[in-house]
Amino acid sequence: MNAIFEYFGTIFKGVKTLLTGMKITGKYVFTPWKHVTQQYPENRETLKMFDRYRGEVIMPHNENNEHLCTGCGICELNCPNGSIEIISKMVVSEDGKKKRAIDQHIYHLGMCTFCNLCVKACPTGAIVMGQNFEHAVWDRSKLTKVLNQPGSKIAQGVKE
Amino acid sequence: MSELKEIIISSDKIHTDQYLVNMGPQHPSTHGVLRLLVQLEGEIVHHIQPHVGYIHSGIEKMCEAISYPQIIHLTDRMDYLSAHMNNEAVALCVENALQVEVPDRVKYIRTIMDELSRLASHQLWWCVMGMDLGALTTFFYGLRDREHILDIFEETCGARLTVNYNVPGGLMFDIHPNFQKRVKDFLKEFKKKLPEYDQLLSDNVIFRERTNNIGYLSLEDAISWGVTGPSGRGSGFSCDVRKHEPYSAYPLVQFQEKLDTKGDSFTRYKLRIDEMWESIRIIEQLIDNIPEGDYAVKMKGVIKLPEGEFYQRVETARGEFGVYIISDGKKNPYRVKFRSPGFSNLFALNKMAAGHKIADLVAIMSTLDLVIPDIDR
């Protein structure tokens, strides 16, 4: 007799746990408006990344096309995978002294691991992390970027 | 007549050929590119030979060429689900070698981040566990809740998975102003969701049948194969580094090392669910009491370790993770060795799954919570 009770006991217990599971999923299927899907390309306008999000390295320029980069090369040293190349040039300043300045700050996006070490190491805060994450391009060479804009120069008062 | 009798007698033991099946490197349940050479007889698994190395990326070798702060960002890519803990292991190792004492604030934040990663990792493990057993809906429920943790990471650390938040001497940034509020909101919500995990999967009769008394691993085997983490603790192997060799803020918090001696798949599953509750408890103890202070110690521009050998272990979501650095006094290490939990855990699979069915092999594999880059490095 005990065996029979046990037999039916297992059945009822089993069915009960199955129904509990169905209750959980049922709760969600009958509230389909609570979905968690993000409609990505459609929500571009409202999609705002967090301020610290590391999408790419950028070099902010002010309205006079001036940046803060002195061309010291610390970011290049700190980059673990060689995504940054600094090509510097010598410029003659107004008072006649020769000074090192940035010619091209080359950034290989395709090699970057977005570790933030270059930004952290930059003594002048010339480079920061941008929030753009749409990096898909048709040609790999487009992933190599020159961060300083053409014709830009270093802002006044930045010390090396 | 006698011939017929002989046939009848011998037909009791029909000898079938054993055959080999390659599970992986492309197989839906190997969670990556793991290859198991499985010897089968019908449905019964006789022997499993794991073959690793399909995504070996030579991280240990790469570490020899780069400086200590740079090593940390590579550890993100090993066990990507416990990136924080891996980062912390290297950071702690370097700090100990240099005998740098980090501020309390750093310790607290590191511990909270560790436990959040543990939660995120266990959530992902839970959804994959359900999926491996054929309950596909769990996958989305787990990921849905994990998203909140990833948002917290993204806001504070700047990345969702490869966070790279620790640096030698402290943290990359201070916590975001929203951090505490977000964490508390998440915990409040997740405490309501976690019982649903139990109702949906843990209590389910099919799930119980699939995992109870399956994949037994004895305490001796767990110790001799070096199975750590919840998988080892399921066999009664008290191996929680957070308890035995506390680091960061773990000495300051109250929590239990969940232990069980049954050693089957369900125990390992249950321990992970319990660990989630413990993680919630730890975060709740710390989140309101983060002390004021600096978020990093000022370190030298170029960090050079003194000559010698240094070892630091931490508890990741999968088990004991160790960093072993041999330094010759230069700015980059002479040799780095990572002791990854996944590698040791994987090779106990043969011990657990031999004699069970293929379906059990998949279930046992998911209770080990394998992350393939962690195994291959």
Added chain:
Amino acid sequence: MGFNIYDFTEMTHNMHLWFLERMSPAMTTVVEWTIIGVCYLLFIALFGLFLVYAERKVCAAFQQRLGPTRVGYWGLLQTIADFLKLLMKELIMPKSADKFLYNLAPFIVMIATFMAIAVLPFGKGLQTMDFDIGIFYVTAVSSIGVIGILIAGWSSNNKYSLIGAMRSGAQILSYELSVSLSLVTMIIFAGTMQLSGIVEGQRDAWFLFKGHIPALIAFVIFLIAGTAETNRGPFDLAEAESELTAGFHTEYSGIKFAFFFLAEYINMFIVAAMATTVFLGGWMPLHFGSLESFNHVMDFIPPLVWFFIKVCGVIFLIMWFKWTFPRLRVDQILTLEWKYLLPINLINILLMCLVVLTKFHL
């Protein structure tokens, strides 16, 4: 030629006469067969596509997702796009496959589903064949499908496929018993094996309500066993994505894979339609004993609509199972059948006999 959406008997009869007036009886038969065949083909293709779409949407709702939204409004054209993609895909055959059997298998599976669908009563007078032994016929032909699965697994020359096929064989053979026995329970109650007769018997109340507890138990068992018959989760051992990659159809691609895929969904429809016919009153409207006005309103809904509402309800239930439960192991699936479903079924038949003998249901 009157068109009555409540009763198709007259319409089909008139059509038959209309054809007879214009051509010889033999020609009439050929033309009628062709029309019916085309109708079924269209129905299977369209309803199969609809079911695939519905499954994706329902599954998405279970998982708090949206499902397909890009192709067409609400993703309505998604399955059609998928079907076109499958049509255009290359048919890859393993080098060492058994070519004849490999090509034959998808057709056997499809033919079995076609045959089973022939006797289903969609509405009053809307039934191609009304055998006296309709239920017997359905259970007989629907189990031909497993031969196709076995052949597919064998001929692919893939170990995963073979394991899947063998699992499927063991599973379907066992669950065939439960399906038949739960139907037998209802045959005892209905007193006929003719599908139209069974539907007629439910004019006043559905068998599910009429037959008390035995009918309810039979219905639950039929649902479980029916789900297992169609190889759907939690009984999808033959495919078992996480274990056997794709089970018996691992090596199939393109339209041959689509055949298996479509057959699975049509089988689900057949199971749901059988459950509807035998337990839920077929195309009969929902009636409550004394609520005259309610019954009258229900009568206005055409039988065809009733039939599909019920079928979709049962299909939703089957989908609910799939998207909630983990998969069973192969030995557990047999335990469930032989240790639980079969004894309960046999006891249930006894109970039903008692109900019928004591005329408890009236």
